[in-house]
Amino acid sequence: MTAIDSLLTHILDTDYETLPPAAVASAIAFIYDSIGVGIAGATHPRVAQVRAAARGWGEGRQARVWTSGEWLPAPAAAMVNAWQVHNQEYDCVHEAAVVHPMAVILPALIAYAEREGGVSGRDLILAVVLAVDVATLVGTAQGAPMRFFRPAMCGALGAAAGLARLAGASREVLHNTLGIAYSQLSGTMQAHLEGSPMLALQVGINARAALGALDLAQQGFEGPKDILDGPFGYFALFDGQSDWGRAAAELGKVFQITRVSHKPFPSGRASHGALDGLATLRREHDFGAAEVERVVLRAPPLIARLVGRAPHPGMDVNYARLCLAYLAAVALLDGGVGLGSFTAQRLAAGDWQALAARVTVERWELDDPNALAPQRLEVSLTGGRMLAIELPQALGHPERPLSPAAQRAKFEACCRQGGFDDGAIDRLEAMLVRLDALGDVRELAALTTAPH
Numbered sequence: 330m331t332a333i334d335s336l337l338t339h340i341l342d343t344d345y346e347t348l349p350p351a352a353v354a355s356a357i358a359f360i361y362d363s364i365g366v367g368i369a370g371a372t373h374p375r376v377a378q379v380r381a382a383a384r385g386w387g388e389g390r391q392a393r394v395w396t397s398g399e400w401l402p403a404p405a406a407a408m409v410n411a412w413q414v415h416n417q418e419y420d421c422v423h424e425a426a427v428v429h430p431m432a433v434i435l436p437a438l439i440a441y442a443e444r445e446g447g448v449s450g451r452d453l454i455l456a457v458v459l460a461v462d463v464a465t466l467v468g469t470a471q472g473a474p475m476r477f478f479r480p481a482m483c484g485a486l487g488a489a490a491g492l493a494r495l496a497g498a499s500r501e502v503l504h505n506t507l508g509i510a511y512s513q514l515s516g517t518m519q520a521h522l523e524g525s526p527m528l529a530l531q532v533g534i535n536a537r538a539a540l541g542a543l544d545l546a547q548q549g550f551e552g553p554k555d556i557l558d559g560p561f562g563y564f565a566l567f568d569g570q571s572d573w574g575r576a577a578a579e580l581g582k583v584f585q586i587t588r589v590s591h592k593p594f595p596s597g598r599a600s601h602g603a604l605d606g607l608a609t610l611r612r613e614h615d616f617g618a619a620e621v622e623r624v625v626l627r628a629p630p631l632i633a634r635l636v637g638r639a640p641h642p643g644m645d646v647n648y649a650r651l652c653l654a655y656l657a658a659v660a661l662l663d664g665g666v667g668l669g670s671f672t673a674q675r676l677a678a679g680d681w682q683a684l685a686a687r688v689t690v691e692r693w694e695l696d697d698p699n700a701l702a703p704q705r706l707e708v709s710l711t712g713g714r715m716l717a718i719e720l721p722q723a724l725g726h727p728e729r730p731l732s733p734a735a736q737r738a739k740f741e742a743c744c745r746q747g748g749f750d751d752g753a754i755d756r757l758e759a760m761l762v763r764l765d766a767l768g769d770v771r772e773l774a775a776l777t778t779a780p781h
Contacts (some may be wrong), residue, residue: 332470332557332564332573333507336463337500339581340490345455352584353765356454356461359421359589361740361761363431364395364777366420369668369743370413371396371779374646375526379533383409392440396747398778403444404537410436412533415480416526417668418650419595419743423461423588424701424726426468426483427475427631429532430589433484434460437536438491441543442770448495450767458586460491465585466577467563472570474631474698478516478531482567485510485535492543508552509542511563521635524648591725591736594666597651599635599701601723602628606706607660610716616708618661623709624688626653629700637690640682646671658684668746748779 330338370376371394380394383405392406393399395413400406414420415432422429438456442448464487468479489510493503515535520528546552557563557573564571579585594604603626610616626632636653649655649671658681660666669675693703704720722728731739737758744754757776760767767773 331555332577333504333555335577335580336466336490336507336557337504339462340459340494340503341500343455343459343581345451348455348458349584351587352458353454355584355586355589356457357762357764358736359431359586360435360453360457360764361758362421362591362736363414363435364757364761365740365743366417367395367410367414367436368747368749368777368779369419370416371747373413373416374673375416376413379409379412379530391444393443393774393778395777396779403440404540406443407437407440407540408533408537410440410533411536412530415532416529416647417595417671418597419592421589421591422598423465423468423585424590424598425588425699426465426585427479427699427701428465428468428483429480430461430464430484430487430585431457432480432532433536433539434464434488434491437488437539438495439770439774440536441492441495441540443774445496446769446771448770450764450770450773452495453770454765456491456495458584459494460487461586461589462580462584463487463490465588466580467557470564470571470573470576471568471699472572473568474634475518477567478518478521478528481516481531481535482514482563484532485514485539486563488536488539489542492539493546496543496547498543498546502546504554505546505550505552506543508554508556509545509550510539510552511556512552513538513542514563514567521651524638524645524651526645526647528647588727590723590727591731591739593725593731593735593739594656595650595668595671596656596666597636598723599632600651600653600656601725602626602632602702602704602720603653603657603706604660604666605724606704606718606720607657607708608665610706610708610718614716616710616716618658618684620710621661621684621708622687622711623707624657625707625709626688626690626704627693627707628690628704629695629697629702630692631699631701632704633690633692640685642682644676646676649676653690654685654688655681657688658682668742750780753780
């Protein structure tokens, strides 16, 4: 059986009633987390540019933009909301796949549910679980260092699968939806390398493409079929060193939503080990920023590649979120990294620059070019003291999960960033935590608008 055939069977044969409680609970938790992050993403400094462009592509009261409540055609709303979920680097991640699965998937599914109506909370949960399986297993199968932006591209395949399941599509329509989505995949690591704002918008573009793929397939339009294993399929074109057998061994046995990590900091996940380690060392040893002579993170090559970049004056906020030197300096100076760490004023301040120059990343050579762990953080202090911490997993990983209180605190902070008051936060949260009892996702979408 080909990789795509095995995924088609999994998508069509899995029902809500067969999902283990852990998968349902994880899906609810990450829908909750992703909506909060998407609400906060409406405050990105480039939001006016993205929304103005989306408005220019057509009118239609099909789906809302989160926070602003603006109505757009569903594909355009999915694009804006997906961009909002990812534009602060605060959305969840599947570390083994190196995929941010919810950023593309959830906005596309909710836009479809709002456009069509009649999609229940259970329908949404099932579609999310299956979509995350597709996105992350395709990612896990890949063995080469990333050249293409995997979160956007794998996310699009996942979203296409989830959308087709929501639509009650036949195997033929599902297959065509995935083929049409594959034909539109886009995303380059050049945007990540440069810290370009286009990085997060690649996620949005792929969410829009997934909805378009379903619409075309439902009209009988056909897409290519052997889109994973074929000579010009995903594995050959975008990776070249894939091992589908490694990923397929878990298909239908372990639902990948249970292996997704929360992000405790609004920065690239590759920075979280160091930020987690700094916080732990400061709690245990009570030192100040002025005492720090050197910070060294010893980590796999992917960590160095993703966040081992040099800071510079005037860097874009997107670059700063992926710059460990800046992040570590701000964490030491301000007591942590949060949503306020990336304002124009904070970036322009000169206090972090000398401290950032003392932060370095040293590579540990590993066989797996996509590994994010293990890591070791070393901090040299005045007086000759040297502190160190081993980091087999960063905070937020399923083996070191965020507490329910920490998850709620993050959600509330994100919603307040988006202009929600206490009452609006409480109403939205109450619906999200009981999502499995919701009759129509349109009711949830209506609560994503900030009160004015």
